[in-house]
Amino acid sequence: MTKTMELQNKATIELKPIPPYNFDANFHKPSHFPSSDNIWEKGKYWITMVWDSQELGLKFEDIGTIDIPRIRVNVYSRKTLSKELIDSLIPETRWRFNFDSDISEFFEKFKDDKVLGSIIKKWKGMKPIAANSLYETLVIYVVLQNATVRRSVQMLENLFEKFGKKVRFDNKVLSTFWEPSKMAKSTEKVLRDLKVGYRAKFLMKISEQFANEEIDEFVLRKMTKDEIKKEMLKLYGIGPASVEYLLFEDFYFCDKLEKVPPWEQKIMSRLIFKKKLVPVEKILEFFKKKYSGWNKLAFHYIWEDVFWKRKHERIEWLEKEIRL
DNA sequence: CATCAGGGCCCTG
DNA sequence: CAGGGCCCTGAT
Numbered sequence: 001m002t003k004t005m006e007l008q009n010k011a012t013i014e015l016k017p018i019p020p021y022n023f024d025a026n027f028h029k030p031s032h033f034p035s036s037d038n039i040w041e042k043g044k045y046w047i048t049m050v051w052d053s054q055e056l057g058l059k060f061e062d063i064g065t066i067d068i069p070r071i072r073v074n075v076y077s078r079k080t081l082s083k084e085l086i087d088s089l090i091p092e093t094r095w096r097f098n099f100d101s102d103i104s105e106f107f108e109k110f111k112d113d114k115v116l117g118s119i120i121k122k123w124k125g126m127k128p129i130a131a132n133s134l135y136e137t138l139v140i141y142v143v144l145q146n147a148t149v150r151r152s153v154q155m156l157e158n159l160f161e162k163f164g165k166k167v168r169f170d171n172k173v174l175s176t177f178w179e180p181s182k183m184a185k186s187t188e189k190v191l192r193d194l195k196v197g198y199r200a201k202f203l204m205k206i207s208e209q210f211a212n213e214e215i216d217e218f219v220l221r222k223m224t225k226d227e228i229k230k231e232m233l234k235l236y237g238i239g240p241a242s243v244e245y246l247l248f249e250d251f252y253f254c255d256k257l258e259k260v261p262p263w264e265q266k267i268m269s270r271l272i273f274k275k276k277l278v279p280v281e282k283i284l285e286f287f288k289k290k291y292s293g294w295n296k297l298a299f300h301y302i303w304e305d306v307f308w309k310r311k312h313e314r315i316e317w318l319e320k321e322i323r324l
Numbered sequence: 325c326a327t328c329a330g331g332g333c334c335c336t337g
Numbered sequence: 338c339a340g341g342g343c344c345c346t347g348a349t
């Protein structure tokens with residue numbers, strides 16, 4: 001049991017994402033499972049970060065509009081932060097919350113589309129968002145594999161409890177991730193006791209690969225999609241399904257949709273074809289034909305839209321497809 | 325009660 | 338390239 005660490009120091013910066021940028025649709029993805037390292041409220045978002053080997057708390061506030069976006073970021077820390085550190089945080093924040101990729105063509109092209117038109121109107125400026133470091137995202141993908149939502153949540157929270165810390169800032173108490181080396185020094189047995197099951201081996205190996213600096217996220221960000229794919233598949237426990245998510249959500253490639261996992265297949269069948277189950281090939285073909293160049297982003301808009309709806313309206317068939 | 329597939333992946337044959 | 342095994346949980 002670790003004591004809560006107080007992050008009393010505060011520094012403030014203001015950032016301008018390139019428009020259009022939809023704060024709420026980007027800082028909150030209703031299809032994702034909740035995790036104690038972040039909280040979202042309308043116009044506000046809190047998340048922890050491990051940067052330069054220290055725990056930070058970030059609070060984001062929406063102080064602009066979709067077409068003239070501005071975001072205030074309060075950075076909370078234990079000690080006063082140097083100017084260099086704050087400066088290093090700016091490009092990282094811009095990357096993690098995808099301030100800089102330009103998707104304006106998507107809106108131009110599809111604003112009158114039969115399926116996407118109305119969705120775009122609601123969610124203009126929605127983008128894929130990593131929010132976490134690559135290592136952290138991989139941990140999330142590993143606990144996601146072959147598990148129900150509840151189980152994924154439990155696994156991640158157990159890991160936070162064992163390897164992370166608790167920090168308090170702006171009256172929120174949130175969990176932090178850990179550095180890969182910390183988990184690499186642990187054992188498979190310790191991880192198994194946290195109920196991650198056979199994933200223990202995956203987590204150990206991935207942590208080792210990061211601790212040994214075999215993977216450099218910053219180099220990867222500059223690579224092509226195929227190169228990234230190849231590199232990611234080298235990671236033990238990361239296969240085609242995880243890579244499909246990674247390329248979009250973490251590296252922001254919006255074009256190609258290549259895989260549709262079973263539960264997404266069921267949900268998309270209802271949403272697009274109004275049928276119980278349409279073959280994956282049909283779904284892929286639909287996106288390829290209609291949204292060439294923006295397949296994956298189009299999928300994202302349709303997907304998140306129904307999960308936003310689910311927040312205030314009960315959709316019976318959808319409840320059945322979500323394995324809680 | 326037992327059995328089985330699953331929001332995958334690895335390894336073997 | 339097909340198929341079994343793996344942690345668990347929920348469905349049947």
